[in-house]
Amino acid sequence: MSYDRVEVPDEGERIEAAGSDEFDVPDEPIIPFIHGDGIGQDVAPAAQRVLGAAAEATGREIHWMRLYAGEAARERYNENLPADTLEALREFNVGIKGPLTTPVGAGFRSLNVALRKRLDLYTNVRPTFHIDGVPSPVSDPGAMDMVNFRENTEDVYAGxxxxxxxxxxxxxxxxxxxxxxxxxxxxxxxxxxxVKPITEFGTKRLVRKAIDYALAHDRDSVTLVHKGNIMKFTEGAFRDWGYEVAAEEYGDEVITEDTLWEDEDGDAPEDTLVVNDRIADNMLQQILTRTDNYDVLAMPNLNGDYLSDSAGAQIGGLGIAPGANIGDGRMVAEPVHGSAPKHAGKDKANPTALILSGRILFQEIGWDDAAQKVYDAVEATISSKQVTYDIHRQIEGGEKLATSEFADVIVDNIS
Structure with a gap:
């Protein structure tokens, strides 16, 4: 396909969707990248270097394809979300983006939301785990190893x-x-x-993604987080439809918490996933007081926003929190943090969240070896106290690095 103002790399091949959850991936894929607004101009090039180095270390090569949204798109197209960008992401199936700022009066509630909804990227996945060396406000940040599945198209996003x-x-x-x-x-x-709509269709496909992930990654539980004690026909329906998916589609692979205690005395059979539910306000307490009791959370949109940000605070903040938006045969990775315009262009922002979002992309396309190299190199860099300003100001004896310098050290640590 030809594009108006996008340059397709001369080399490389397209990643093909091979079903709802799999891709056929060449060794030299073309991967679209939206740098984003604000600090996107700093963290995106840094992430590209790190991800490219991890690919090369595993015998592959990424051919980046620059796409435009937000301020860069307004300069190039005089609009915020051009057709070129959407069509390229549809054609090439995977991509990565930095943070976007929605201008006042631009016609979108949010550019990020618009992109997710136009591409039907209905699952927002946010893994939350602690990296050695990152300061945290809690005494045991390593207890957090949770993956949040947040519905991406309904609830307040369709309000x-x-x-x-x-x-x-x-x-x-x-x-x-x-x-x-x-x-x-x-x-x-x-x-x-x-008003906010929550549908059976939207709920079930989200919960299905969460259960499939938990089974594939040997997780112990999936928790449905809702406010169904008050909003019985929206949040309560989310809970009920989630349990229906588990019961009707997974058979002996899953067990509910009620059955766990009534029939199994609290001991789940081997290779069985426990599906339970929690009220949203209680869950905000539980992730702090009983952190290691939870594995995978499946939530309507607003609950997912609160819970994932709260979980991110426990492992050091949004500057290191990765994410991805995933649909059927399509995904766009993006960090949880915003565009932080006051820090833009100063070569000081922390690119870790975007780098680790690229790690999720690697995992989704089956490059687990490259994904592990990214994680190991990031952890080695931070644990050595070679960090950007946001972490440096919280530790003693560290070396403060610019965004670009931090990326250089991570690249050096990739082996």
């Missing part, structure tokens, strides 16, 4: 709102008050009202 003072909100108020129980009513005066 509809009516603004206070409009005729529309008054119509909705009238309808809602007719449905309220116990003679309740909405307080007088201005009111904004919103």
């Amino acid at each position: 509809i709102e009516w603004e206070a003072g409009t005729d529309e909100v008054e119509q909705v108020r009238e309808f809602v008050e007719e449905e309220m129980e116990f003679d309740e009513s909405i307080h007088e005066g201005a009111v904004g009202i919103g």
Whole structure:
């Protein structure tokens, strides 16, 4: 396919989707990369060097294909999310991106959300684990080894709102008050009202991804996180539909927590995955007080946002927290952090989150050896106290490195 303002590399081949969860990957793939806004200009080139070095160390070569979104796209196309970018990600199936900032009045709630929804990347995957040498506010950050599966297209991402003072909100108020129980009513005066959809289809495909991941990676449990005690027909339905997937599609491979205690006295049979659920506010406490009890979490969108950020705080913050958006036969890796414009162009931002997001990309395409080299080199660098400013200010006796210098050291540590 030809593109208006995107240069396709002369060398390299396309990664082909080989089903909903597998890819056919050449040794010299073309991988699209959106540098992103703000610190994206600093961390993206650093990540490219590290990921490229890990590929070369395993006998492969990446041919990067630069795509544009956000500020760079406005300069090049006079729009935030050009068709070239979306079509290239559809054609080449995998990609990686830095953080994007949505300009005020740009027509999108969020450029990141728009990209995920346009490509139907319905699963936001955020692994959370501690790297030796990273300061943490908790006493035992190594207890955290959790993978969050957050639904990426529904809930508040598909929410509809009516603004206070409009005729529309008054119509909705009238309808809602007719449905309220116990003679309740909405307080007088201005009111904004919103609704959020959670569907059986969206829930089941998300939970299916989480269970498949847990089984493939020998995890012990999948926890459905919801607020179903209050919102029974949305959050509660998420819980019920999640259990239906487990019961109807996985047979003896999974067991519910109730069955675990009633029939097995708390000891799960070997090679059996436990599926349980927790109320969202309680889960925020549980990941702090009983961290090592949890493996994989599956959540509606908003719960997933809260829980994954909270989990990230326990292992040192979002500067090292990776993520990826995954659909059926398509994925785009991206870090959890934002664009931090005040640090842009200063060669000081921490590229670890984007580098480790690239590690997820490697894992998804079956390059586990290259993924391990990335992790080992990042950990070796940080544990030696050669770090960027954000970590350096929290430790004693470290060496403060620029973004580019930090990437150089990681590359040197790849073997």
